[in-house]
Structure formats: structure tokens, C-alpha cells
Amino acid sequence: MRTACFVDGYNLFYGLLAGTPYKWLNLRSLLSHITHIENPKSSISSIDYFTSPIKPQLATLGRISKEAQDSYIKALRASNVTVHFGRHQLEPAKAPRFVGRHTPASRQDKVDIWKLEEKETDVHIAISMYRAASRQTACAAHECIEQIVLVSGDTDMTPVLKAVRADFPNVIIGIILPYRADSDRPAPGALKNHSHWIRRVITADELLSHQFPDRVPTHKKPAIKPDYW
Numbered sequence: 001m002r003t004a005c006f007v008d009g010y011n012l013f014y015g016l017l018a019g020t021p022y023k024w025l026n027l028r029s030l031l032s033h034i035t036h037i038e039n040p041k042s043s044i045s046s047i048d049y050f051t052s053p054i055k056p057q058l059a060t061l062g063r064i065s066k067e068a069q070d071s072y073i074k075a076l077r078a079s080n081v082t083v084h085f086g087r088h089q090l091e092p093a094k095a096p097r098f099v100g101r102h103t104p105a106s107r108q109d110k111v112d113i114w115k116l117e118e119k120e121t122d123v124h125i126a127i128s129m130y131r132a133a134s135r136q137t138a139c140a141a142h143e144c145i146e147q148i149v150l151v152s153g154d155t156d157m158t159p160v161l162k163a164v165r166a167d168f169p170n171v172i173i174g175i176i177l178p179y180r181a182d183s184d185r186p187a188p189g190a191l192k193n194h195s196h197w198i199r200r201v202i203t204a205d206e207l208l209s210h211q212f213p214d215r216v217p218t219h220k221k222p223a224i225k226p227d228y229w
């Protein structure tokens with residue numbers, strides 16, 4: 001079963017990898033493992049990874065954070081993962097002042113903030129998924145994508161899931177939630193209701209078993225695992 005995977009990098013990092021020693025994740029290896037469990041006939045034909053460049057001035061470790069992301073992107077590309085970049089938009093805004101957990105937010109008491117948003121990623125994922133499904137109407141039988149797998153817990157993806165299921169009923173849709181095994185978050189109903197199968201958690205053992213080597217060969221300099229990862 002030829003499978004195309006679409007990965008929300010921001011959702012993956014903050015839902016599963018942040019604060020763990022498993023950031024040097026070999027996506028192709030992990031996704032091959034999970035899709036094989038769901039259906040042993042699955043074979044990964046493509047992986048598209050969507051993210052935005054880190055802004056060093058806003059990152060915890062500044063330039064070091066940006067260099068770590070660059071190194072990881074090199075490792076992904078060396079494993080035949082296609083990387084797509086959106087952008088971060090930073091602009092001044094206002095938000096209700098935080099007083100305490102037991103004090104409701106008030107629209108009458110706002111403070112100035114910097115608002116950081118990731119732009120273009122959701123739309124890019126949705127368009128890419130729909131295009132992948134639509135190409136199946138004109139492909140050779142041995143080249144057709146039979147399954148699309150989304151790695152995200154973002155319910156903003158619901159409209160494209162509904163559209164793909166309605167317009168291309170022969171394409172199987174799978175969801176891999178980037179949730180840790182100790183997470184108590186339920187599977188979003190909007191995603192579950194419009195997919196054929198859903199993987200609810202990824203275990204620490206799975207993350208550990210699917211890491212890149214510390215040095216990943218590329219056509220140029222190797223991608224080296226950041227020391228603090």
C-alpha cells in the first residue's frame with residue numbers, strides 16, 4: 001500500500017519531542033514502523049515535513065537553536081524527506097493581563113505583547129494532501145497513492161480530511177497523533193471521525209528506537225546531532 005505522509009513539524013515538536021532526549025528523530029524510520037503496524041502491506045512512498053525557520057532573537061538558546069534546527073533539517077533531507085518552510089510573523093498586539101489562575105481574563109484590562117504566529121503551514125499541508133489524493137485519478141496503477149497519513153493533532157486539518165474522504169473514497173486516511181504515552185489528551189473527535197484509523201500515542205521506546213546516528217552522511221558535510229539534544 002503506497003503511503004504518503006504529511007508531518008506538521010511544529011505540532012510534532014511541541015506535542016511529542018520538546019523536553020525529551022529524542023529530538024534527533026528519524027521520521028522515515030518511525031513512520032515506516034507505525035504504518036507497518038497498522039497495515040503490514042504499507043510502504044512509504046513520500047514524506048513531506050512542514051515547519052518554519054526559528055527566529056534566533058526569540059529562541060531560548062538564540063543562534064544555537066537555529067543551528068540545531070538547520071542540522072536536523074539536513075538529516076531529514078538526507079533520509080529523503082521533503083522539507084517545506086512557512087514563516088513566523090511577529091507583530092505587536094494586546095492581550096488580557098494575567099492576574100492569577102482563579103481570576104478571569106478581562107477585555108477591560110489588556111497589556112501590550114509581541115504576538116508570534118506560524119504562517120502558511122496549515123494551508124500548505126492541506127493543499128499538499130489534497131493534491132496528492134487528486135493525482136490518483138491520472139496515475140499509473142503501480143504509482144498511485146493508496147494511503148495518506150497525517151502526523152498532527154491540529155483540528156484545523158478537519159476540512160481537508162472531509163474533502164479527501166468525500167472526493168477520493170478509495171484513498172485511506174490515517175492519523176498519527178504526536179502525543180506521548182503518558183498524555184491524557186483524548187483523540188480529537190474531528191480528526192478521528194474523518195479518518196480510517198488513528199494512532200493515539202507514540203511511546204518513549206519507539207522514539208528511542210528510531211533515532212538518527214549522531215552523524216548523518218549528506219552530499220556535503222554530515223548533519224551532526226546537537227550536543228544539547
